[in-house]
Amino acid sequence: MDRLTVGIDLGGTKILALIVAESGEILARAKSKTKTGLGVEGIGGQMHKTAEKALKRAGVSWEAVERVGIAVPTSVDPATGDVLHAPALGWRNQPARAVFESIFEHRVVLENDVNCGTLAECRAGAAKGAATVVGYFVGTGLGGGVVIDGEIRRGRRGVAGELGHEIIRHNGKLCGCGHRGCVEAYASKTAFCREFRRLILKKGRKSVLSDLTSDTTFKSIKSSVLAEAYRREDPVVCKVLRKGAWMLGVATANLHAILAPDCVVYGGGVMEALGPELLPEIRRGLEAHLFGITPEDVSLRLSALGDDAVPLGAACLAADTANE
């Protein structure tokens, strides 16, 4: 009998559960909306239900499941499985892994979501065959993951791979983290929206965004709306997104000076919607700042796994530990 793994992406808005065979094949999927008000136990119960729905679709029961891997939108202490702070879920100092293990009655592997996404792209996606891979995931924020010789690097306290908070412009734009000049302050939907407010609301620039979205204060904006405005060559949207992509290219050049990875993968909602348009802009920013290596030796790719990357990576990790 095949030993199955459940891989779950616990996001701030949705939960996605996969049932994964030993071969890596995805047998079934199930989704639900995250009820963030529920706390760790409540969310644990909700994830359990979502996984059960996916198991039913795969025609199997919990007995066939060996391990559970859960990806969370924060860093996890690798020693304890505790979550120190997860703003997207409203958690602080939670013994999340322990709680989930008692709910699932299975060993649970807990890992940062973007670390999982990068691992999955390395094992089965855009970076398949590469040993050392860096992942950037452009969404509300800018997440990152570092995989070295096929393994996620966690670093002290599990905080490695926080690539969105690399400072590439000392004293630059204010970031949500309180520092200035982080790459996330240029290359994330939060950064884009702040620029839209400044350019459209304060400076009075014309933009099709005003027609495309009912959110006239640009608090948050869908990636599909960004893509529509970009394809219509809206000058405000093109300027802001190209600058963001350029700065992400600067950060990628830095990663080459530091680690010179085999491959860099770009995913997340914004790249899903605008990857083919933005990747050349990222490369331009990179090539203008590359040190010691020629552009031909740099491999930049778009995510191949989409929404499956994060839960599949969580499942890979859980399967790895089952084999230890």
Add this chain to the structure above:
Amino acid sequence: MDRLTVGIDLGGTKILALIVAESGEILARAKSKTKTGLGVEGIGGQMHKTAEKALKRAGVSWEAVERVGIAVPTSVDPATGDVLHAPALGWRNQPARAVFESIFEHRVVLENDVNCGTLAECRAGAAKGAATVVGYFVGTGLGGGVVIDGEIRRGRRGVAGELGHEIIRHNGKLCGCGHRGCVEAYASKTAFCREFRRLILKKGRKSVLSDLTSDTTFKSIKSSVLAEAYRREDPVVCKVLRKGAWMLGVATANLHAILAPDCVVYGGGVMEALGPELLPEIRRGLEAHLFGITPEDVSLRLSALGDDAVPLGAACLAADTANE
């Protein structure tokens, strides 16, 4: 009979050769001035003579030597042992390892000097016991090395660890590499001298540097002179060096967001001369930009091995490959 290793630091100004026992003990040292005009073969012969002098001092012959490790001031293609470009030595596209092997009649391991220094500090110096270590070496330029799980990270084409060329201020100060805002453009003797020229020669600021050095155009300056001026609280020197240390702290914060190493070691001529004064300034810059980890979890140390670090690291590496 003990199998000995020769470790050589081939610098732009001097050659330092060590004879190292299997235990890691340094049995003898010898030095000579680098004759950079000689080319790869001539320099190879000069290194061979310097090593022979050290062997004589240790009272042993070449027969006792198992391997030779040579550290060079550039990156080395790990596959071929070729050196693409070493400005300090005037080399371009040289099959350096092959040439040295024919001269030494021994297997030669060739590696970037700062990578070697970081490895030695990790194995036997300030970072002993740490698995993942980042090294910054502040001299004419700003060198870097990354050791992960006890091994040097070379990356694609051997260019990983070029930490001086991480961009921390997009569109900032011009760096010798042609880019703007590299940390080397703030935290290196080249950067300091450029600021001295700007502040003292152009802006007319008073400084004791004018009394302490005969080089009135500040083309280059000895670390001991910098230290003397800093200790006399010269306002120009203090301002420039503190800003450099702060920026090095920003770069160190970035390395924590990316890799979260167990330890960061600072060496090189400037840190040898002013380590206790500059380390608190580096820490201030770091703590103002740290993400996701508390200052107590960050370990910053001064190099413990001084000039021995680089050739000892080369010897360690050569000994490692002899055991493979």
